[in-house]
Amino acid sequence: MPQRLRDTNTSSGIYRAYMLCVFVTMWLISLSAFSQTDTTRKINPILIFTEKDSFSRISVVNSPVPHFVLEDETLRQLAVRDVGSAMRFIPGVQLKDYGGIGGIKTVSFRSLGANHTGVMIDGIKIPNVQSGAVNLNPVEVFGISSIAFTSGQVEENNAPATAYLSGNLISVKSLLAQQPEKLNAQIYSCVNSLSVFEEGFLVRVPAGEKLFFGFQGFTRFGEGDYVFQSNNQDGPVELRRENSRLMSFKFQGAAGLRLMNSQTLFRFSFYNNEQELPGAMILYNPYNDQKLWNEDLNVSLTHQHYFQHWKFNMHAFYQSAFLRYYDPDYLNLQGYIDNTYLQQNAGAGLIFSRMIFKEGMMQLGSDFLFSDLKSSGIGVTIRYENNSVIALKHDFGKLKLETNLTSQVVYDVVQNEDSTTVRNFFELSPFASLSWKPFEQSPFRVRSFYKRTFALPTFNDLYYNLIGNTHLKPEKAHLFNAGISYSHRIKKWYSEFSLDGFYNVIQDKIIAIPTKDLFNWSMQNIGEVHAYGYDAGLLINYESKIWKFTVNGSYSYNLSLDKSDSESTTFDKQIPYTPFHNASGGIILVRKDFTVSSNFIYTGFRYSLNENVWSNYLEPFTDWSFSVSKDFKIGKKFVVETTAAALNVLNKNYQVIRSFPMPGRHYQLKLKIVIQ
């Protein structure tokens, strides 16, 4: 069971040196207090880790790598509707958010971009060979049981070989994929004062003891328009972010079979989305008429089989993603742009795990993938890919060792009108981690890891029309992490602390640069970034029979310097969209079935482009939210869960990405009827 993280409520990074002294002092105090034998844990009747705990953030303290899990209770208190918004509360994560009901959300962690962050849903990694980044806005929180984030190595059972490749991984587990004990259903509705509406239903039916199936329907729609403050010739003015209407629905199903030695799960999902794009807020030109359509189909099968000393996990999937982009204001002869893209991915893989030497485990796995992209700009592009892994874990008592070696072999064929291009890639990525628990009685732990990771250039980078560069090399990164963690319990109080320092070197970073002039851009491997920093988190919890109280906070410092060209004015300057200081925190108060919670994220100032000058400066912002929940029991079978939230209480139209203002203060009401 994952341990919980407690963080003190921090403000901005100005006090970081003072803060560290506080942490160190607290650590010393708890260490000395703990030198008495810990009998309190044994006689304390309240279990530390219950399923209904109301902690606002979860750091898995005994994990060899940075590892965070957000369970459904936490997601409810954070008042978020999609996975992208939930990720903001994980220390070290930077979310690129284009705002509004349909804005793209992608995640980067410790200056490793979205192309290094994989997304896995119910054990199947979502491929995106076209742009390399997965948009987290359409992954709705409704129906999700947990979201886990790891950097370095995936830390869960039954992960396929492909999951071991990426530097960072987001793993989403849905309720549909889990075996229900009895028939249960949920009806869900959300109303938001930005004209965003969500409706959903979820039904899970057990059929006998071994079989189950489930269905989930979800729709998100609305105008999504909101006012924001701007300036024009006459002074401050209120503008409206228009052309934001969105209409999407997703229908998913699952069927599972559990036998004595095996589990099989079949999953499918169909998603259809039509939305208008509000576009960048160009000063004095607020008009935009672009539209986007998506249609995705996913089908997958996973099977785990257990033997006495070993098991295997196999999976197969097919995914298709259709995208159409339309701009009726483009001033070419036609008078518009209308591009369509169809991406298809299919794959299958196997991974074996075996216990060795009593305290160890060995894994061997391999996945084969096929991708093809048909589009108006590239012709037909096909990729054959093999991802393999060999992993070893061993528990030496106080010391734990985990290592793995992953390989990726890729073969691309691009067919244009008049030519065929062929490209091969072969990369290896080793990982090693050592964690140490020096004192048997004390939960104090030290952990460290190293990974040499890479990210292949995407189809857009390699083959897109004029700007693609077929000679691109993969981006490489060396990741180092070292950290300590500690937890302590005194009667009804529990505290937990972790501090991780990191050093990442990213080389051959793929960047778009203009070549002859601003009309001719090309993708090049010219970047080198050295990123240093640390993430600290603290959580304090008090629990009695009636009350639960949690305070948590995290703070991250990130210095990411451009080391690409020592002659350039950008050398040794902070890279774009990387704040030096980040913090988040929350307070939760629970009394029986009534919860009050407040959470904030603070993003320090950052630059929108490479030069660290005033004209690129983006202001710091704090997004503070406040929510109230109450569960009403009706009879024995029905529970009505209601949550009311006020979001962005400080009412600032902050910009995460330059020229994309966020909505000010708005309100949300969620209603969920649970039938069991």
Add this chain to the structure above:
Amino acid sequence: MRFVFFIVIFSLVACHKDDPPVAPLAAGEYSNGLVVLNEGLFQQNNSSLCFYSFADQQVYTQSFFAENGRGLGDTANDFEKYTLDGIDYIIIAVDISSQIEIVEANTLKSIAQIPLFDGTTPREPRRIVVNGYAAYVCSFDGTVSVIDLTTYEVVKTISVGANPDGMVQVGNELYVSNSGGLNFPVYDSTVSVIDMTTREVVHTIETRINCTEMIVDSQNDIYIFSNGNYSDVDPAILKIDANTKEVSTEFTINTSVIEKVSDWIYYYDSSDESIKRFDMINDTNESTEIIDLSAFNDFSGMQYVAELNTLFCYDANGYVNASAVRAYNLSGEYQYEFTAEMNAKKIICNE
């Protein structure tokens, strides 16, 4: 313990890098120096004016913002100085924001902001020619807007060809080159001629694909630059004869930047990274190197300022960083330089 200690020291040492940047200073008075128009980058809303003062040789950045409390907009492409009733003004075309800004030349204070939209479709103004009380602005939506500079109203909109991107006045006629640049790979290849009294298109000349700048010599012959298609069709310069008003000759000069210096075309030869010149009266290409630009990172343009008899060359430094502006005399000798802002496009000399 050592680890925590290291972190504390490290944070204190790294302090200076994470200090916020210094806000720009307003110069207040701009009558003795160079006003530079900086285009910025598409959709970054970061066009700006900056000022190089002759008095203290300092650059004052973000001058439009410092004097008016608001940004200039997105992708400002062109500006011109004109005089009306004894007062100097500067008129600026801001392409993606689709606005025309009028400011007073010596204070940079905003006088008027004129939106150029066709309903809700932005016209995207690119180039300006001022003639008397009227400003002619060609926009990427295929129109030339005539603005009355006494009332700041758009009094007429004239349809020309596709994506006009260059204008020049010869006598009472306005020549507009239609590039068709957004129509890749099918470019336009015409020049529209507008009579400035009737404000109608009176003639259309067939030229060559993707034409932009035009230069007039003292004999009223027009030299027009065709960019080619950036792959198999090379750039060239065409001459439009003053009398026949048709293309008389085509010169194969593989260049990307041209500038008028009295009766010469100074152009950039990318094969040996230098500035050379072409004699417009005798129609001969002088192949001697005038200025050696091999030290430039990204030569992006040049401008001759007649009042100072100086040729300014812009180095875009990667196009996403501040441009360097370097001054040379006509013999090619380096004079001085200063750092402007992102993608310096043009200079107006206030003296």
